[in-house]
Amino acid sequence: MSTLQEVGDRDGWRCWLCDEPVDPDMSVNDPRGPSVDAVTSAKPKKGAAVPERLAHRACNTRKGAVKAVVPWPSHLFVVDPAPIVETVERLTRKGGREVVARCPSRDDADEAAAWLLDRLSRLAPDLRATTEVKPGGGQHLVTLVTR
Structure with missing residues (x-):
């Protein structure tokens, strides 16, 4: 398991879910604070590392254990966008x-x-x-x- 600093540095201190900046100095207990999300969209193979991504605490909590949804922005005129x-x-x-x-x-x-x-x-x-x-x-x- 990586440290918060390692994951944050690798992801450029941006939330992988909402794509907004994450403040590394904010408390991890704050909704806008940093957290590490173990991305488990599929069951990993035995012994395989689970990918970790940086997320805001609130984004990570909102996602929970369900499949993540990365929305298309509302300013784009897109019909039937793919997930x-x-x-x-x-x-x-x-x-x-x-x-x-x-x-x-x-x-x-x-x-x-x-x-x-x-x-x-x-x-x-x-x-x-x-x-x-x-x-x-x-x-x-x-x-x-x-x-």
């Missing part, structure tokens, strides 16, 4: 490509694709991925592609 955490887990295991959102305009799709890559750079820094935006059916599809 980000599950998509990242699938692409990490299998690779490939997956449509993650539909948008009404190219500008909306480009903005969503840029946001997603920026968010993934902190959420899943080891995932080597790009995005593609292609028109289809009167809308624009945002696809996440692993390299």
Whole structure:
């Protein structure tokens, strides 16, 4: 198990759930204080290390022992967005490509694709991925592609 300082330094002192800064000097008992979340979306193999991520105490408590949800921001015009955490887990295991959102305009799709890559750079820094935006059916599809 890593120390809070090690996990915080590795994650750049940003909460993996809400993507907001975490103050390393705040009390761990404060809702905005730092905590380490043992990310257990699937049962780890025997002897495998459970990944640890930095989270605010309140974000970690709110998540509890259920699957984490990383929301798409409300300012993006995205229709039928894919669940980000599950998509990242699938692409990490299998690779490939997956449509993650539909948008009404190219500008909306480009903005969503840029946001997603920026968010993934902190959420899943080891995932080597790009995005593609292609028109289809009167809308624009945002696809996440692993390299």
